[in-house]
Amino acid sequence: MRLPPTPLTTSLRNTPEIELWPAGLLRARGNAHARLLARAHRVLRRKRDGAYLAAELPDGLRALVPNLHREPGMAAARRALADSPAHRRNGLEHVGALPLHRLHERLDALGLDADAYAARTGLILTPEPEWLAFAGFDRWRRPLWLRIDAARAWLRLRDAALADGLVLEAISGYRSHDYQLGIFERKLARGLQVEDILAVNAAPGFSEHHSGLALDIGAPDEAPAEASFERTPAFAWLGERAGDHGFAMSYPRDNPHGIVYEPWHWRFSPT
Structure with missing residues (x-):
């Protein structure tokens, strides 16, 4: 059973086009989404309209939209997935800023x-x-x-x-x-x-x-x-x-x- 999210220890990773949300804080949009979210660690969410793009599962990234590789901002989102948590530097919390994108x-x-x-x-x-x-x-x-x-x-x-x-x-x-x-x-x-x-x-x-x-x-x-x-x-x-x-x-x-x-x-x- 997934534990409830804890303030200050749960984070949202931000990129210019896409946010990386903890799956436990998102609402399922139908039964298929509910089953995926129950297994997912994080979900890639498009900032422009809130669409769920992909779920990070134990066995890899599962696309939730067609042609995920063509989605604007996917390269930055994949880098964020790979190097998270980027907010820990030398044992201290660090908050950088995104470029003023578009x-x-x-x-x-x-x-x-x-x-x-x-x-x-x-x-x-x-x-x-x-x-x-x-x-x-x-x-x-x-x-x-x-x-x-x-x-x-x-x-x-x-x-x-x-x-x-x-x-x-x-x-x-x-x-x-x-x-x-x-x-x-x-x-x-x-x-x-x-x-x-x-x-x-x-x-x-x-x-x-x-x-x-x-x-x-x-x-x-x-x-x-x-x-x-x-x-x-x-x-x-x-x-x-x-x-x-x-x-x-x-x-x-x-x-x-x-x-x-x-x-x-x-x-x-x-x-």
């Missing part, structure tokens, strides 16, 4: 110029980490991925709040550049304009969520990612105690980046 292609699709956007907002290009740590589950029981130092800090923050009688819920953590682009595409399909979306969501490549250091925090029975969060005891506690654990609110009212007030968005700053 960033201009994503921004061109939105009609945005990276340099002009950076100058206008003061936001900086944010690469994705090479690997992320499992930090438990979010409100919807989805795996929460954060950089290892942020994951440790989040768990300490959550436990400190609980000791004071307050429940903090993670709403979301790490997001890839492709995921951020998907947010824009879905909102554009609903008829919103790019400028309207930029008031709420940073452009792909510029979100703090890409770093694995930021997460959105909520409270039970409170709507996620709403300004009303500021009226909760959880928010008041964060205002007093989050700094003790290295977290700060990124987008207060009238922030210089042009992002709407986000009392739910907090970023860990490594010392």
Whole structure:
């Protein structure tokens, strides 16, 4: 029987096009997938749309899509499979960064110029980490991925709040550049304009969520990612105690980046 995943000891390996997920944290998509996932160690998952590409089994890699060898990013994913865990160097944990892969292609699709956007907002290009740590589950029981130092800090923050009688819920953590682009595409399909979306969501490549250091925090029975969060005891506690654990609110009212007030968005700053 497979043991349940353990926070901080379970990781997601990241490559520009493909993520290497622990099989035990993925939901089966049909009976065939369920049988494979039960035997698999890791699953190669396409970042663009979440499709399962291949399962790493004891006897080798099993393709889950036709023409797996033609899948963009497979060479990097195979290297990651071969040299994992790459985060252990000289006995110490190390988190490298991926190249800013296809960033201009994503921004061109939105009609945005990276340099002009950076100058206008003061936001900086944010690469994705090479690997992320499992930090438990979010409100919807989805795996929460954060950089290892942020994951440790989040768990300490959550436990400190609980000791004071307050429940903090993670709403979301790490997001890839492709995921951020998907947010824009879905909102554009609903008829919103790019400028309207930029008031709420940073452009792909510029979100703090890409770093694995930021997460959105909520409270039970409170709507996620709403300004009303500021009226909760959880928010008041964060205002007093989050700094003790290295977290700060990124987008207060009238922030210089042009992002709407986000009392739910907090970023860990490594010392």
